[in-house]
Amino acid sequence: MKKTILLLIIISTIISCKTVKPSAENNVLVLKGTVEKMGMSTFQYGTHLLKTESKTYALKTAIVKLDDYVGKEVSITGSKVEGYPVENGPDLIDVKKIVIK
Known part of the structure; x- marks a missing residue:
């Protein structure tokens, strides 16, 4: 009985840690568009x-x-970087995967 209670406490602790802890997987975006090289901009x-x-x-x-993808229509998988946009610029995306469409 004590082992069962201890096991339940451990499992509930693990589950609660997973739900409380922020995860990059919860912030995953899939965006479609055209990649361009960064030129002159007001944001850096x-x-x-x-x-x-x-x-x-x-x-x-x-x-x-x-x-390799400049000028191409793509689908990007990534996550929004916290703290952006700044200086009236766009959202910053950390790209994890890219596929040509």
């Missing part, structure tokens, strides 16, 4: 832009070589 973050039908996003990544 990101290396590339993603132009969608309704919005522009600044992009950064340590995983994908964005130069």
